[in-house]
Amino acid sequence: MRLSTRKLLDKSFTFCAVMAVVVLTAFLIFVLAPIFVRGCGAYVFRGTVEYRRMMLDQFGRGDEVALAREIALAQTARQPVYSAVTAFEAELKQMPAARRREMRPLFKVVREGLELLLGPEPGKPLPTLPRMLYGQTRWDGARRHLKHVLYEVQWDYSDDDDGVRVLAPRKPFFAGTALEPIFDLLENDLDRMLNPRLTFYGRFLTDKSVDAHFFGGIGPEVMGTIYLALTAMLIAVPLGVVAAIYFQEYAEGGAVMTFLRSCVNTLAGVPSIVFGLFGLAFFINTIKVSQGKSVLAGALTLALLVLPTVIRASEEAIAAVPRAYKEGALALGAGQWRTVLTIILPAALPGILTGVVISMGRAAGETAPIIFTAAVSVGKLSRPLKMLFRDTPALSWNLYNICTEHEAVDRIRHVQYGMALTLVVLVLALNLVAILIRARVSKRLKG
């Protein structure tokens, strides 16, 4: 091959490799950046007076006196709107029947919109569900919702084709009535009515949810995930490490060992949903580790799932321990058991830990194994030992749940992103720990 051709080939390969890395990085940024940016919105946002009212009612947080003053101020700003509503109600009664019939449904929509925006009208009986007790707690939500109050979405079907979306201002519908001024009032004065303020809600991470994630945080989900992952590792690590020691140090070669090894490898390739179904059929319905779903059943299932990873990582770590260590110990008269326990295991420990931490990240992020064995949409936390026999919410499953099954998916976007961010950060942090351990190991082995 001519030199120039070889150089060309070499350059084109370098180019391909660089491109691959660039594409990968771009993809990573493309996926992670929105999660980070929007996920932070669950922790840092502009909270309205409704948010502070909710926090005081539901969590007993905040300064009562200052809040009372703030509510009074907001109330003063809102008063013209409510006066207009009352005036319009009186006007409605005076209207001719035909016009009244026409106006009433329009008025109803505005009124419901107002309740969603500012909370229940003063002096009216309070609703039962917390989600209806407060107006928009977040300024971004309030701005979005304001549009629903100011404009009506209509669909124009006059063409032969699909309908076209038209935003029709509501104000002209009410022209000349007492209700007309509220639209300008809302548009111009909304910040005085809601008083948005930069809010840092760090306790999103630990708070319980209020009314199916409409308000509050993701505490039970975070704790559930941690319980599940930790318990799974408590089960998987002793089993996995012992199995690895056996494979590496005790087992003789032969058909049985080859078979066992391929079994472990096959276990690593089994889809996680199969583990989930197995967990339900075996742990819950057959040996009944608990009555119904529980952290224990979920953790046992997750332990099975990560077992091959733990075994393989431990095997590799043990195999990497220099042979001279073992021979030295044996030569000094230590038995095999003692050699393994005092020489090989300590030397292999960092490698084993890396595998363990990575598996823990996997266990924390898995959804399918816990659907049938541990996860619920609403649950309460209690003490760790009790938790073992309780079902629990968990980040991965509840993220799916509130993105698809929840009755108001669009109203809780910030919780969904916040949950995704928390899960990603949790797994990233675990992987980072693994990388740090590995870095220390290679340094030690070199030195």
Next chain:
Amino acid sequence: MKKSILTAGLIIGSLTVNAEQKMVMDGSTTVGPIAKAFAEYYMRENPGVNISVSESGSGNGAKSLLNGNCDIANLSRDLKDSEQQAMKDKGVNPVKHVVAFDALPVIVHPSNRVKGLTIGQVRDIYSGKITNWKEVGGSDRKIVVVSRETNSGTFETFSELVMGKDARISSKTEYAGSNGAVRQRVQMTKGAIGYAGLGFVDRSVKALEINGVMPCVQCVLDKTYPLARELFMFTDGEPRKGSLAARFLALINTEKGCEIVEEIGYVPVNAAMRK
């Protein structure tokens, strides 16, 4: 060793379960919002109680009750004969409690010019006889048929009320795992048609008139809307008086319980009386 841990665990488990009041609910995603709201309301009023709710579908709820894995199974349909037989064989005695009335709005993307369909047309769309909206007065667009998966009670109700005994749902149908997923699919897809519980339908999709009637509270009560149904909670045997399940289920008929059901968007059981 492992076995002894498990046995020890079982003992601790049974002790703790008895010490604190605990109740597990599983089943329908349609009844889910009611169950979740009831559970939170009840736990707020009675802090010592722990109620958990899963939403895995009516079919799984029934299986859960059969296997003794839950105390209350939420179903958006009645038990099937096969399920009742299986429960009888296992010594489970299902007792049903009506929690709310519901309708199944048939929903389309709001850009769709079609205002209403007859039951026959809906059946033909789902069985694959009608494949384009222009056949039912819409624009020239292929129909994307979205259904709930076969484990769902909503699916069963829909099959029974719309498809009847003869028509089969076409193999081109898309299946979605929950009411919320159906609504999201329809709200994002021009030309899509789907169905979901009343509590899940908002202004982002357009509900169709069926046989000339819009789904609403009134037409659910007087049964003029053809796709109406009851939502259930099942227990194994009539709950003992004073037990947690009994006290919880009593919530259904109270003023507060009915308010919750109504605020979520379903028709409460006392609505008929109020009328």
